[in-house]
Amino acid sequence: MKAATTRGFGPRARLMIKDVNKPKIGADDVLVEVHASSVNPKDWKLNYNISSLVPKVGSLSNFHIIGDDLAGVIVERGSNVSNFKVGDKVYGMDMRLRTAACGEYACIATKRIAHMPKNISFNEAAAVPLAALTALQAFQMGPVSDGSKVLVIGASGGVGTFAIQIAKAMGAEVTGVCSGKNIELVTSLGADKVIDYTQGDFKAENNNFDLVFDATAYESLTTCASLMAEDGLFVTTSGHGKALFNAYRPHLFMGSKSARPVWVESYTSDLEILTDFIESGAVTPVIDSVHQLANIEDAYTRNKTGRSRGKVVIQIV
Numbered sequence: 601m602k603a604a605t606t607r608g609f610g611p612r613a614r615l616m617i618k619d620v621n622k623p624k625i626g627a628d629d630v631l632v633e634v635h636a637s638s639v640n641p642k643d644w645k646l647n648y649n650i651s652s653l654v655p656k657v658g659s660l661s662n663f664h665i666i667g668d669d670l671a672g673v674i675v676e677r678g679s680n681v682s683n684f685k686v687g688d689k690v691y692g693m694d695m696r697l698r699t700a701a702c703g704e705y706a707c708i709a710t711k712r713i714a715h716m717p718k719n720i721s722f723n724e725a726a727a728v729p730l731a732a733l734t735a736l737q738a739f740q741m742g743p744v745s746d747g748s749k750v751l752v753i754g755a756s757g758g759v760g761t762f763a764i765q766i767a768k769a770m771g772a773e774v775t776g777v778c779s780g781k782n783i784e785l786v787t788s789l790g791a792d793k794v795i796d797y798t799q800g801d802f803k804a805e806n807n808n809f810d811l812v813f814d815a816t817a818y819e820s821l822t823t824c825a826s827l828m829a830e831d832g833l834f835v836t837t838s839g840h841g842k843a844l845f846n847a848y849r850p851h852l853f854m855g856s857k858s859a860r861p862v863w864v865e866s867y868t869s870d871l872e873i874l875t876d877f878i879e880s881g882a883v884t885p886v887i888d889s890v891h892q893l894a895n896i897e898d899a900y901t902r903n904k905t906g907r908s909r910g911k912v913v914i915q916i917v
């Protein structure tokens with residue numbers, strides 16, 4: 601089968617389409633004919649460090665196949681699998697380093713997938729798992745409910761476009777932060793208010809947000825403290841550096857304000873919550889661009905600009 605693989609690590613890591621063996625499935629897995637995948641910053645960040653050289657335990661044959669998100673059709677199921685059948689349309693991802701999703705077939709554990717929403721295409725479904733689960737799991741920490749005041753920084757990106765819609769679907773009053781060119785997009789997603797971060801320092805203002813969700817991974821509890829209610833929560837997508845340090849810092853200097861990082865994980869139950877949001881019309885994936893597997897380098901180049909408006913999708917079938 602054809603798959604997008606990577607050679608080397610660091611900024612010079614190269615993407616290649618190669619012929620590789622079809623993955624073999626275990627008792628709790630399914631084999632998915634992948635119709636589409638999508639790009640997340642993690643995909644290319646992984647190639648910048650040594651972890652791109654670490655094989656995925658138990659599936660050495662998929663060593664270099666990239667990609668996490670997948671949407672496709674089940675063509676084979678393991679002996680323990682009863683809740684999915686051959687022919688089912690599914691979507692999901694697996695955070696064991698990589699799902700190895702950017703290939704014609706991928707093996708994935710059933711606890712990491714759900715049935716695809718009935719009202720969207722494979723390309724749209726492939727945009728959902730990693731980014732939308734990140735936003736959902738950030739808000740589950742809140743928790744966000746009717747009347748909560750939520751600020752989403754990075755509202756026009758892959759995670760942010762889902763975050764605005766999911767927070768609204770959970771009943772929150774939502775403010776989005778983006779650059780001027782994306783105000784219309786973020787407003788169209790349902791934001792009650794939109795702040796253009798290029799027009800002054802919004803972080804210097806006093807506000808009383810119950811939850812500040814930083815989907816840019818640039819901010820910290822310290823930089824956003826004045827925006828937060830007394831017992832407000834700051835949630836970051838950053839997995840390293842100052843933002844993470846602040847997330848774990850004792851609350852001594854911030855009163856009862858607190859911070860936590862979100863580490864996305866895929867669970868069928870959370871994907872099913874997203875399926876409900878999508879099928880009810882509350883959440884619609886925003887697609888920045890669609891690229892064929894053969895042109896995957898273009899998809900990565902686009903996402904690496906940091907200017908994606910929604911998700912960059914890779915069409916495989």
Ligand SMILES: NC(=O)c1ccc[n+]([C@@H]2O[C@H](COP(=O)([O-])OP(=O)(O)OC[C@H]3O[C@@H](n4cnc5c(N)ncnc54)[C@H](OP(=O)(O)O)[C@@H]3O)[C@@H](O)[C@H]2O)c1
Nearest residue numbers: 641734754756757758759779817837862863864906907908
């Ligand atoms: N911890 C986890 O589990 C987890 C999960 C998912 C993602 N992440 C991380 O979260 C970050 C976002 O991921 P993503 O998929 O949403 O990335 P993305 O799609 O590449 O986000 C791009 C967006 O960021 C916006 N942006 C850039 N600088 C900004 C700023 N200073 N203020 C507000 N918005 C700004 C851009 O809007 P403009 O063009 O308008 O500036 C663009 O729309 C990445 O660092 C990713 O690695 C972590």
